[in-house]
Amino acid sequence: MRNLILSLIPVMALFSLTGCQKETTSHNEEVVPALLQQKAFNSNLAYELVESLTVEVGPRLAGSEKDPIAVEWAIKQLTSLNFDRVYKEPVQVPVWQRGDAKASITSPYPQPLVITALGGSIGTPPDGIIASIARFDSLGSLEKATPEEVSGKIVFIDQLTERHKTSKGYVKSAAARLHGASVAAHKGALAVINRTVGTSQNRIAQTGMVKYQDGINKIPAVAISSPDAELINAMLRRSNDVKIKLHLSSKSMGFTTSFNVIAEVTGSNKPEEIVLISAHLDSWDEGTGASDDGAGIAIVTAAAKLIQDLPTKPARTVRVVLYAAEEVGYFGARAYAKEHQAELDKHYIAAESDFGAAPVYQIDFGINNANFAEVIQLVQPMTGNGIALGNNSSTGGPDVSFLHKKGVPVASLRQDGTDYFDYHHSPNDTLDKIDPEALQQNVAAYAQFAYLMAQSEFDLRPITAD
Amino acid sequence: MRNLILSLIPVMALFSLTGCQKETTSHNEEVVPALLQQKAFNSNLAYELVESLTVEVGPRLAGSEKDPIAVEWAIKQLTSLNFDRVYKEPVQVPVWQRGDAKASITSPYPQPLVITALGGSIGTPPDGIIASIARFDSLGSLEKATPEEVSGKIVFIDQLTERHKTSKGYVKSAAARLHGASVAAHKGALAVINRTVGTSQNRIAQTGMVKYQDGINKIPAVAISSPDAELINAMLRRSNDVKIKLHLSSKSMGFTTSFNVIAEVTGSNKPEEIVLISAHLDSWDEGTGASDDGAGIAIVTAAAKLIQDLPTKPARTVRVVLYAAEEVGYFGARAYAKEHQAELDKHYIAAESDFGAAPVYQIDFGINNANFAEVIQLVQPMTGNGIALGNNSSTGGPDVSFLHKKGVPVASLRQDGTDYFDYHHSPNDTLDKIDPEALQQNVAAYAQFAYLMAQSEFDLRPITAD
Structure with missing residues (x-):
């Protein structure tokens, strides 16, 4: 009982503070x-x-x-x-360990890219990877691609993240980040670049996990910012052979x-x-x-x-x-x-x-x-x-x-x-x-x-x- | 005359397009x-x-x-x-050449910083510089400082850029970026860190020139983003000895x-x-x-x-x-x-x-x-x-x-x-x-x-x- 009375003191204080004159009640599910x-x-x-x-x-x-x-x-x-x-x-x-991550377009118009390694990614060989891009607008499109379209290339998954009050936009594009590497590797890709899973136009790439599927070759996986994705797209409108150099020293250590x-x-x-x-x-x-x-x-x-x-x-x-x-x-x-x-x-x-x-x-x-x-x-x-x-x-x-x-x-x-x-x-x-x-x-x-x-x-x- | 008539054709087209019925005029300063x-x-x-x-x-x-x-x-x-x-x-x-720029807080709480080299900056020695911070809220405050407050330290000029329709906010804080290095070096500082000259809360540091004054020792000069400036300030509220490690390989080449x-x-x-x-x-x-x-x-x-x-x-x-x-x-x-x-x-x-x-x-x-x-x-x-x-x-x-x-x-x-x-x-x-x-x-x-x-x-x- 002592406890009950003590417990009501702040409640009474509350009501006096708010000027409410109704009787204090022991119905804690309302007043507490x-x-x-x-x-x-x-x-x-x-x-x-x-x-x-x-x-x-x-x-x-x-x-x-x-x-x-x-x-x-x-x-x-x-x-x-x-x-x-x-x-x-x-x-x-x-x-x-994240290590260093660097990428640039080497052809048709050399430009540096703003990237970040995806969590859990393996690194590239020490000299990096240079290869042509195969672009897909979504994980679904990549899944439908033939190995001939992808093999020996760096896959670019240009999947947009929709802005919503809930996480439903994120959930869709995050799937491309999680699974893109294994889907691409299964068709012979050398690396995967995901458009940032995010809704900003800032030139900042967003990280997050890549999930390598058992039994499929692991390939390096990075994200690029939205402006960088748009830069690559602008080059792809001019040339069907856009080449990228990627260097990543990420590694897993048990x-x-x-x-x-x-x-x-x-x-x-x-x-x-x-x-x-x-x-x-x-x-x-x-x-x-x-x-x-x-x-x-x-x-x-x-x-x-x-x-x-x-x-x-x-x-x-x-x-x-x-x-x-x-x-x-x-x-x-x-x-x-x-x-x-x-x-x-x-x-x-x-x-x-x-x-x-x-x-x-x-x-x-x-x-x-x-x-x-x-x-x-x-x-x-x-x-x-x-x-x-x-x-x-x-x-x-x-x-x-x-x-x-x-x-x-x-x-x-x-x-x-x-x-x-x-x-x-x-x-x-x-x-x-x-x-x-x-x-x-x-x-x-x-x-x-x-x-x-x-x-x-x-x-x-x-x-x-x- | 032929040219004049030709020149009026588009003007007439303009007025017919806009449905204006008034007579075309040769008063080119209005219609052109x-x-x-x-x-x-x-x-x-x-x-x-x-x-x-x-x-x-x-x-x-x-x-x-x-x-x-x-x-x-x-x-x-x-x-x-x-x-x-x-x-x-x-x-x-x-x-x-910009080279690489890296900085981190080493004490009291180690954290990486997002920085960029200021244009024209010299580099640090190959092993970098580690020193305590001396913070000033503006170039004016730094100018009033004694050499004892600054000597052997990395000067942090935490000058905010005001948001205006005109450039007047920029002009004030850009002065701190331009002249901070020489003012600090004159009092014996080892390097200078400027709060980014910009109005964004993005974790991106903005570059721009540093202007070394003749006859004063050149010291490395970098900018940090606004969130990084606020991080340093939060540490300075906890400790009067915040140490930073700075590594910069910038150099001028004629x-x-x-x-x-x-x-x-x-x-x-x-x-x-x-x-x-x-x-x-x-x-x-x-x-x-x-x-x-x-x-x-x-x-x-x-x-x-x-x-x-x-x-x-x-x-x-x-x-x-x-x-x-x-x-x-x-x-x-x-x-x-x-x-x-x-x-x-x-x-x-x-x-x-x-x-x-x-x-x-x-x-x-x-x-x-x-x-x-x-x-x-x-x-x-x-x-x-x-x-x-x-x-x-x-x-x-x-x-x-x-x-x-x-x-x-x-x-x-x-x-x-x-x-x-x-x-x-x-x-x-x-x-x-x-x-x-x-x-x-x-x-x-x-x-x-x-x-x-x-x-x-x-x-x-x-x-x-x-």
């Missing part, structure tokens, strides 16, 4: 979310976290020398925030140990049941990993901290997971799903923040259809934070999808990604692109979500198949 | 500008020229292997456009011969008198020189071509000058002023286009005050192209100022430069940043200006001192 929202908008914690991470760690490619520094940073921050538990779990992650870093707010009543909110600790190596995924780390950490600081903890445990090695193939998420297999049935719901720092505009679930209508009503307080109540078609984000595949209910707090792919996976992913106020809105959203889920009395399982 | 404007907006010539230059030549640093290719391109284009005269004049230009390329539309009545419209043929080496100054080349060339194609040529000669080596110190403009010294008194007026491709919003003059009111009325037809009639305070652009200093009347067709310094002097100066319609508006403006000046009966001299 409002309180969390107000506290989120009064706190700079998330911004301070992403600022600290980008300045004191910066780029933190999985398996690089910055990887353990990022882990150490996370442990230190979570510990200093006084979470009930802070721990880490080992993850084997690949080691890849595996090393990194860690998933985890913090918990212990549940007051059902501590063994888990509401999981997550992000990934690694980043690409050319920016400072501000939007991807410093923002996500900051959002879920600051959200959990608001719950940690509540006078009365919610029933379930709120677990923050900062995954290792997402960018290079979801190694942390896979390891988590394996390591926690025995308690996956105790994972009440899972969500992740990995789409930058723009505002959340909608919440979707991936739970049992029968209870969806009631659960979506339960998160109705989130509408006060500008969030629409969505659908039940979520499969979770990239990391959380590994839990969803094993039956864990998920939610997606949809962020406006209209500009996200302007900077994504590029040197331009820096702190200045983050709007502190939008970050606060995200913190409020995740705090409200985690609190309401940790208090929910609905059954979310079995999840309804897609 | 309208005709030129219509023809400019119906022509893609300027866009085709800048596309050709950026694709077939691309970056064309003065003195580089691309310099003669640019000259050859210009001669070929101007010849194929059937100007009355096309010729070139030799100019001695400096040779500078002089070589380039050319001013010139084309003329011979005047019908006073062919020895010259209306000069100009731009510069060289560019920086990291973009493709689209806005700076491919646009200017395209604008003045296409404008002159409209006049070349008039059935009756205007009285004076319209001379297009494409200067060599503007970026590296106005070598072409200086050479032109010297080479043409004997006929400078026959230069009726001079103007240049070197501010990108955004629309012209105002015309200013630098002529005799006594006739200004009448001359500004003479160009009244330009208001139909969206151009305001301005003042008499122009001193010409960077290249034309050398003529103005010798008494040649000048005009400035002011373009909206609000976004110009986002891309200026960077890899981002590419064709896609140019709006074809704005380019047409510029062509119309220069064609109208050149025609009206070539027909003018006013005396513009002696120019009124500033």
Whole structure:
């Protein structure tokens, strides 16, 4: 009872602050979310976290020398925030060195190109590769090409990334980046050049993984910026033999140990049941990993901290997971799903923040259809934070999808990604692109979500198949 | 007479096209500008020229292997456009090699930096320089510093570039880029890092000249992007000893011969008198020189071509000058002023286009005050192209100022430069940043200006001192 009274003090303060005269209520599912929202908008914690991470760690490619520094940073921050538990779990992650990447058009009109190596790419021979270009406007067109069109050439996949609020434009062009090398190599190509997977006209190429298919020869894979793609196209309009020289010293160097870093707010009543909110600790190596995924780390950490600081903890445990090695193939998420297999049935719901720092505009679930209508009503307080109540078609984000595949209910707090792919996976992913106020809105959203889920009395399982 | 009648045919066509029923007039100063404007907006010539230059030549640093290719391109284009005269004049230009430029913060938090060598910079010793930073918020602050604050350090001039419609923001911060190295070296600095002279938050550093003062030790000079400047500042808030490692292999290698390329539309009545419209043929080496100054080349060339194609040529000669080596110190403009010294008194007026491709919003003059009111009325037809009639305070652009200093009347067709310094002097100066319609508006403006000046009966001299 003492706890209940204590828990109402900030709520009463809230209502007196807002001048509302209605009676305070013990219906925490209404008043605590409002309180969390107000506290989120009064706190700079998330911004301070992403600022600290980008300045004191910066780029933190999985398996690089910055990887353990990022882990150490996370442990230190979570510990200093006084979470009930802070721990880490080992993850084997690949080691890849970017090296140098240079390319130029050598014919018909010599010009340098702005490129970047794709993650995981092999290098060229030390003297580089010079070959004619075979251009395709999409991965689909390349798939239809004959070996004669491609063999001995550098394949140029000129696939545009459409600008959308969701990730649907990215998903399509990222497939060309992931699979282009193996599709091209299977037909005898020497290397592959992808038009940047992004929506900007900046002369900056965006990195991201290439996925070599087993049994197919590996070939070097790079991205070029949009203006460079347009330059090549202008030359192809003048000549059907555009030659490119490519030099890449990238290489893979086995595996090393990194860690998933985890913090918990212990549940007051059902501590063994888990509401999981997550992000990934690694980043690409050319920016400072501000939007991807410093923002996500900051959002879920600051959200959990608001719950940690509540006078009365919610029933379930709120677990923050900062995954290792997402960018290079979801190694942390896979390891988590394996390591926690025995308690996956105790994972009440899972969500992740990995789409930058723009505002959340909608919440979707991936739970049992029968209870969806009631659960979506339960998160109705989130509408006060500008969030629409969505659908039940979520499969979770990239990391959380590994839990969803094993039956864990998920939610997606949809962020406006209209500009996200302007900077994504590029040197331009820096702190200045983050709007502190939008970050606060995200913190409020995740705090409200985690609190309401940790208090929910609905059954979310079995999840309804897609 | 036959020519006069022929010359009226398109004018009559113009009026019939626009449905105007008023009688055609022989008052060419009214109808020809309208005709030129219509023809400019119906022509893609300027866009085709800048596309050709950026694709077939691309970056064309003065003195580089691309310099003669640019000259050859210009001669070929101007010849194929059937100007009355096309010729070139030799100019001695400096040779500078950019080499490699790398920098990183080594302490307190190691991070790579995005930098570019400033034009003309010397290199570092082969092993680079590691030193602590001494930060100044402006060139003025650096000037006030004691040698003790600076000696043995890498000076960081964190001067912001203000965004304005005019170049006034640029002019201030460019002074820090030009003179920072010598001011810092005079107090014992080892190197200088300038915050990029530009208005963008892109993680791209912008180049531009450094001007070493005679008698002062030369030190390496680089620019860093705005996000990198902010990263250094974030570290300086945490530590008063931020160390940077800088490696630069830039070097100067004497002089070589380039050319001013010139084309003329011979005047019908006073062919020895010259209306000069100009731009510069060289560019920086990291973009493709689209806005700076491919646009200017395209604008003045296409404008002159409209006049070349008039059935009756205007009285004076319209001379297009494409200067060599503007970026590296106005070598072409200086050479032109010297080479043409004997006929400078026959230069009726001079103007240049070197501010990108955004629309012209105002015309200013630098002529005799006594006739200004009448001359500004003479160009009244330009208001139909969206151009305001301005003042008499122009001193010409960077290249034309050398003529103005010798008494040649000048005009400035002011373009909206609000976004110009986002891309200026960077890899981002590419064709896609140019709006074809704005380019047409510029062509119309220069064609109208050149025609009206070539027909003018006013005396513009002696120019009124500033």
